[in-house]
Amino acid sequence: MENQMFTEEKENKKVFTSRKEKEESFNCKPTPAFVSASWTALFIGMVSYCIGLWNVDMMLNEKGYYFTILLFGLFSVVSVQKSVRDRQEGVPVTDVYYGISWFTTIASLVLLVIGLWNADIELSEKGFYGMSFTLALFGVVAVQKNIRDIKWLEKKE
Secondary structure (H helix, E strand, O other): OOOEOOOOOOOOOOOOOEHHHHHHHOOOOOOHHHHHHHHHHHHHHHHHHHHHHHHOOOOHHHHHHHHHHHHHHHHHHHHHHHHHHHHHOOOOOOHHHHHHHHHHHHHHHHHHHHHHHHOOOOHHHHHHHHHHHHHHHHHHHHHHHHHHHHHHHHHHO
16 A cells, blocks of 8 residues: 555656656756755745844834744645645645645735735835745745655665
């Protein structure tokens, strides 16, 4: 049972029916350029978001809210990425955990949008927070994917 993979048909996508079949087909280590671009995206997104929080004219509790949303969002998208990847590789993931992961990811986005909608800051600042938040979420997903791929390839060797 643990060697079974999902067999969902997609256009132009190789479908693996066993872990062994995937191991034989998958040997693409992420390039150093992609790994560094992923870390750079994560770093730029997080640092720019935090610098914006440091410099904005808000009360400390508001700054704490936005910082917590950043951390909550980063953890949530890593959780979604891991559970999606686990399911794809045939690793058991409960529907409850999978659903909670998606719910918390959507909740972090909704909380950021609601907070920015009601914030007493310039529209350009709101856009800055939205874009840096999005960049950080993309970066953390890419970093987690790279770490997992590299670890899997090292284990294989």
